[in-house]
Amino acid sequence: MYSYPVPYLAFLAHFHIDHDYFECHELLEEHWKETDGARDSIWVGLIQSAVFLYHYRRGNKTGALRMAQKSLRCLSHNVQALGQLGIDPEPFLFSIRQTADQMKNGAPFEPITIPIADERLKKEFKHFTATFEPELNERFLIDKHVLRDRTDVLKARAAAIALKKAGKVTI
Numbered sequence: 001m002y003s004y005p006v007p008y009l010a011f012l013a014h015f016h017i018d019h020d021y022f023e024c025h026e027l028l029e030e031h032w033k034e035t036d037g038a039r040d041s042i043w044v045g046l047i048q049s050a051v052f053l054y055h056y057r058r059g060n061k062t063g064a065l066r067m068a069q070k071s072l073r074c075l076s077h078n079v080q081a082l083g084q085l086g087i088d089p090e091p092f093l094f095s096i097r098q099t100a101d102q103m104k105n106g107a108p109f110e111p112i113t114i115p116i117a118d119e120r121l122k123k124e125f126k127h128f129t130a131t132f133e134p135e136l137n138e139r140f141l142i143d144k145h146v147l148r149d150r151t152d153v154l155k156a157r158a159a160a161i162a163l164k165k166a167g168k169v170t171i
Contacts (some may be wrong), residue, residue: 002124007031008085009128012114015050017132019111021057024050042081045074049096049114056099057109068100086118 002009007027014020014027025047032043048071055064075082075093082089095112103109116122 002128004086004121004124005031006128009125011046011050012116012125013129013132016113017129019053019057021050021054025054040074040077042075042078042085045071045078048074052096052100053109053111056103061103064103065100068096068103072096072100083117086116086121088115088117091115 007030011024011027014023028043028047028050032041032047035041035043038044048067052064052067052071055061055067072093075089075096079089079093082092092115095115099110099112116125
């Protein structure tokens, strides 16, 4: 149905509509692991851009600046891949730089957009978001990492540690 990966479309929806940057991270992290898993992947740069904005909105300027720098480094090495994902690379990189500079100068958080250059992506995004249900609870969006149900994550982590201790897996 879509020519672009659905997790990517969902990432764009959360990035642009409800600014749920934590969910952006979660969606693309799974997609990244399932596709290439390379540390210099375009998916990593996009994840880092969302994490930058998540930290900035929460007031964690140190973490935000670190993520902005990592995102810029990764995305700058993946300009062609950004274009293949329908993104106009130069305005996007400029926006991240400018937002990081504004943050350093004490400006309050403002969301940014990812400039979409590809008409096909614009159409698919519009179709995808026709049924999108944004998160409306601003407090939840800001502190999602501490307010969400982490039961599955904690169980998986405990199971991995138990396997490692039993000599079954090396991490």
